[in-house]
Amino acid sequence: MPDSLNKNDVILEVRDLTMRFGKLDVLKGVNTVVRRGEVIVVIGASGAGKSTFLRCLNRLEMPSSGDILFEGESVVHAGRNLNALRERIGMVFQQFNLFNNLNVLDNITLAPTLVKKADKAKAEEEARALLRRVGLEDKASAFPAQLSGGQRQRIAIVRALAMHPDVMLFDEPTSALDPEMVGEVLDVMQRLAADGMTMVVVSHEMGFARKVANRILFMEDGVIAEDGSPEQIFEHPKSERLREFLSKVLH
Amino acid sequence: MELNFSFLGKYWPMFIRGAGTTLILSVFTVVIGLIVGIVLALMRLGKFKPISLISAAYTEFIRGTPLMVQIFFIFYALPQMGLKIPQITGLGFDFPRFASGILAMGLNSAAYVGEIVRAGIQAVDKGQTEAARSLGMTGWQTMRHVVLPQAFKNILPALGNEFVTVIKESSIVMTIGITELMFNTSQVYSSSFRYFESLIICALVYFVMTFTTSRLLGVMERRMKRSA
Ligand SMILES: Nc1ncnc2c1ncn2[C@@H]1O[C@H](COP(=O)(O)OP(=O)(O)O)[C@@H](O)[C@H]1O
Ligand SMILES: [Mg+2]
Numbered sequence: 001m002p003d004s005l006n007k008n009d010v011i012l013e014v015r016d017l018t019m020r021f022g023k024l025d026v027l028k029g030v031n032t033v034v035r036r037g038e039v040i041v042v043i044g045a046s047g048a049g050k051s052t053f054l055r056c057l058n059r060l061e062m063p064s065s066g067d068i069l070f071e072g073e074s075v076v077h078a079g080r081n082l083n084a085l086r087e088r089i090g091m092v093f094q095q096f097n098l099f100n101n102l103n104v105l106d107n108i109t110l111a112p113t114l115v116k117k118a119d120k121a122k123a124e125e126e127a128r129a130l131l132r133r134v135g136l137e138d139k140a141s142a143f144p145a146q147l148s149g150g151q152r153q154r155i156a157i158v159r160a161l162a163m164h165p166d167v168m169l170f171d172e173p174t175s176a177l178d179p180e181m182v183g184e185v186l187d188v189m190q191r192l193a194a195d196g197m198t199m200v201v202v203s204h205e206m207g208f209a210r211k212v213a214n215r216i217l218f219m220e221d222g223v224i225a226e227d228g229s230p231e232q233i234f235e236h237p238k239s240e241r242l243r244e245f246l247s248k249v250l251h
Numbered sequence: 252m253e254l255n256f257s258f259l260g261k262y263w264p265m266f267i268r269g270a271g272t273t274l275i276l277s278v279f280t281v282v283i284g285l286i287v288g289i290v291l292a293l294m295r296l297g298k299f300k301p302i303s304l305i306s307a308a309y310t311e312f313i314r315g316t317p318l319m320v321q322i323f324f325i326f327y328a329l330p331q332m333g334l335k336i337p338q339i340t341g342l343g344f345d346f347p348r349f350a351s352g353i354l355a356m357g358l359n360s361a362a363y364v365g366e367i368v369r370a371g372i373q374a375v376d377k378g379q380t381e382a383a384r385s386l387g388m389t390g391w392q393t394m395r396h397v398v399l400p401q402a403f404k405n406i407l408p409a410l411g412n413e414f415v416t417v418i419k420e421s422s423i424v425m426t427i428g429i430t431e432l433m434f435n436t437s438q439v440y441s442s443s444f445r446y447f448e449s450l451i452i453c454a455l456v457y458f459v460m461t462f463t464t465s466r467l468l469g470v471m472e473r474r475m476k477r478s479a
Contacts, residue, residue, distance in 0.1 A: 060381055087387035097382035101400040110396060111386035156382075163386055 009035045011167055011198055012057065017066035019052050019222075026052045027063070028222035034167065034200060039193045041209040042202045043233075044219035045245060050202045053219065054169050057200065058089040071166070087115055090160030090168040094175050096152040098144040098159070104131070105140045108159045116163070123162070130158040134188050150181030154188050167198040174205060206249055210234060218242050258443040259452070269435030270456050276353060276431055277418045283357025284413065288364030293394070295369055306365070313362035318423055322355040326427045345428075352424035360417055367409045371402035404475050411468035415461045422457075432456060 012034035019027035026049045034040060042050050055061040057068060059075050059082060068075040070085050078085050099107050108127035112118040131137045134154040144152055153173055160168060170189065174182040186208050193199055193212050203209060209216055209230060216233040218226040220241050226233060237243045294306035313321070326348070329335075336347040336354075375398050383393040422433035432453060440449040 058385055060385060083387045083389055086385055089385070091382075091385040093378060093382065095376075095378050097376070097378035099379060099382070099397050101397065101404065111383070111388055114392050114396065115387045159382075160386070 011036050011071060012200075013069040014057075015067045015069070017053070017056060017068065018064045019049070019056060019061060020064045026222055027056070029066070030222075030224055032217065032224055032227065034198060036166075036198055037196050038214050039197075039199045039212055040201065040215045040217060041213040042200065042217045042219060043204070043206075043209065043245070043249075044217075044225075048219040049222045050219050051171050054091075054171050054200065054202055057169055058086050058091055060091075083115070087111075087163050088166045090163060090165035092153070092156050092160055092168065092170045092173050094172040096144075096149070096156045096176070098152050098156055100144050103141050103143050104136070104147075104155055107144070107155065108162045111159070112162050127158070127162060130161055131155075133191075134158055135184075148181060149177045150184045153177065153181075153185045157185075157188055157192070161192075167200065168192070170199065170201040170203070172202050172204070174203065204249055206234075206246075218245070220245075254448055255445065256448055256452075258439070258445050258448065262439045262443060262449075265435040265439050266432065266452055266456055269430065269432035270460065272429065272431040272435075273418060273421055273433075273457075274460065276349075276356070276421050276424065276429070277414065279353045280356040280360055280417050280421065281410075281414050283353065284360030284364045284417070285410070287358065287361035288368050289399075291361060291365030292368035292372060295365065296372060310362045310365055313359055318355070318359050318420065319426065321359055322352065322424060322427060325355040325358075326351040348427060349429055352421075352427060352429045356417065356421060356424065360413060364410065364413055367406050367413065368402065371406035371409075372398055374405055375401045407468065407472050407475065411465060411472075414468070415464055418460050418464065419457065 010033050014030055014032045014034075017027050017030040018025070030049075030053055042053065044050050052061055056063045057075070059068075059078070063076055066076070070089065073081070073085065075082070075085055098104075099110065102110060105124060105127055108130065109118075109120065109123040112123045112126075113120055128137060128140060131140060134157070136151060136154055136158075139147060139151060139155070144155075147155070157168075157173075173189070174185050177185065182205070186205060189199070189201070190208070190212050201208075201213075213230050216226075216228060216230055217224050218233060218237075220239075226238055226242050233242070234246065237246060291306045291310060294302045295310075297303055330347075336350045339346045379397050379401065380393055383397045384390075388396075421431060424431060425434035425437065428434070436449050436453040440446045443449065
C-alpha cells in the first residue's frame with residue numbers, strides 16, 4: 001500500500017471492513033485510505049456493495065466487523081462522539097432527501113443552528129452565499145416539492161457544505177435525475193473538487209470519473225477489486241470483470 | 252303525537268352549558284391523548300425492547316377493554332386505593348369528578364392516537380432521518396424538527412376524526428355525573444318529560460359541534476398542504 005509519506009494526510013482509513021445482512025455477505029473485507037484533497041470515484045455493478053461501503057463511512061450502517069478511522073478516531077466505536085464525527089462527514093443521497101417540511105433556507109440552516117449552535121442570521125447569510133455559488137439564490141424560500149431534481153440535488157450539496165465538512169460522500173448523486181439535469185449537478189461537484197474538497201463519489205458517470213477523479217475504486221462482490229488512477233482503470237484494467245464492466249457502462 | 256318545544260324557553264341554558272362542558276372536556280381529552288399518544292408512539296418505536304413492550308401492552312389493553320370500565324376504575328376504584336384527585340377550592344365545580352373523566356378519556360384516546368402517530372412516523376421516508384443524522388443531528392433533534400412535523404401533517408385528518416369521536420364518546424362520562432351535554436339532556440327530559448324533543452335538540456347540538464370541528468380541520472389541512 002502506498003500510504004508511506006505523510007500520515008497526517010490520511011483523512012479516512014478503512015480496515016478489514018465487513019458487512020453482513022442476515023446471511024448475505026455484502027462487504028467481505030474492504031481496506032483503503034482516503035487522503036486529504038483526494039477525489040475518489042467508486043464504480044462497480046449494482047449490488048457490489050458500493051452504497052453499503054459508503055454508508056458505513058458515516059455509520060448510517062453499522063459494520064459487522066473491521067474499523068473506520070476518521071482522522072485517527074474510530075467511527076465504528078465512536079459512542080457519544082458519533083454525531084461530532086458526522087458533522088464533519090457530509091453526505092449527498094441519490095434521492096436528495098431534502099427536508100420536505102422546510103423551505104430551502106431552513107433546510108440549509110437547520111443543522112448549523114441546532115448542531116453547531118450557529119447564529120441564525122449568520123447561518124442564513126452563509127446559506128444565501130452558498131446558494132449563490134450554485135445559482136439558486138432565488139429559491140431560498142421555495143419548498144422542495146416546488147423544485148426540479150437538479151435543483152434539489154444542488155441544494156442538498158449546499159446543505160451538507162453548510163456544516164463545513166472535511167470530506168463529502170456522494171451516493172449516485174445523479175442517478176435519480178432526468179438526463180438534462182445531470183450536468184448542472186456534476187458541474188457543482190467538479191467545482192467542489194477543484195476547490196480542494198475531499199470526496200468519495202459512487203457514480204456511473206464515467207466521464208466525470210475520468211475527468212475529476214484522482215483515484216478510482218472498482219468494487220466487485222464486496223471487495224475493492226481494483227484501485228488505480230483513471231488512466232490505469234480505463235486504459236489498463238487488470239481483471240476480466242473490470243473490462244466487462246467497463247464495456248457495459250461505456251456503451 | 253305532537254311536538255312541543257316550549258320547554259326550551261326554560262331549559263335552553265342547560266343545553267348550552269352542557270355543550271360547553273362537552274367541548275372543554277373534549278379539548279382536554281384530545282390534548283392529553285395527543286401528548287401521551289406521542290410518548291406511546293416514541294416508546295413503541297424506540298430501540299429499547301422492554302419500553303416498547305410496555306407501550307404495546309398498554310395500547311392493547313386499553314383498546315381491548317370498555318371505556319366505561321376505565322372511567323369507573325379511575326373515578327371509583329383508584330380513590331378506594333387511596334389515589335384521590337384533590338378538590339381545588341374556589342373553582343366552583345367538582346374538580347376530582349371532572350378531572351377523573353378527562354383523565355380516563357385522555358388515557359383511552361392516547362391508545363388510539365398513539366397508533367395513529369406511530370403509523371404517521373413510519374410513513375415518513377427513512378431518507379429524511381438519514382439526511383438529518385448524516386448532518387450530525389441527534390435522534391431527538393431529528394424527530395422534533397424533521398420527522399414529527401411531517402408525520403403530524405400526514406395524520407391531521409386522522410387526528411381530526413379522533414377529536415370528533417371524542418366529542419361523541421364523551422357522553423359516556425354522564426355515568427359519573429359530569430354535567431356535560433348528555434347529562435344535562437337527561438336532566439331536562441326527566442323534569443319536562445319531553446324525551447323526544449330533548450333528545451332531538453341534544454343530537455342537533457352534538458352534530459353542530461362535530462360538523463363544525465371537521466370543517467375547521469378541513470380548512471387547516473388545506474392551509475398546511477399549501478404551505479409545503
Ligand atoms: N439494509 C439491507 N438489508 C438487507 N440487504 C441489504 C441492505 N442493504 C443492502 N443490502 C443488499 O446488499 C447488497 C449490496 O447493496 P448495495 O450496497 O446497495 O450495492 P450497490 O450500491 O453497489 O448497488 C445487495 O444485494 C442489497 O440487496
Ligand atoms: Mg447503491
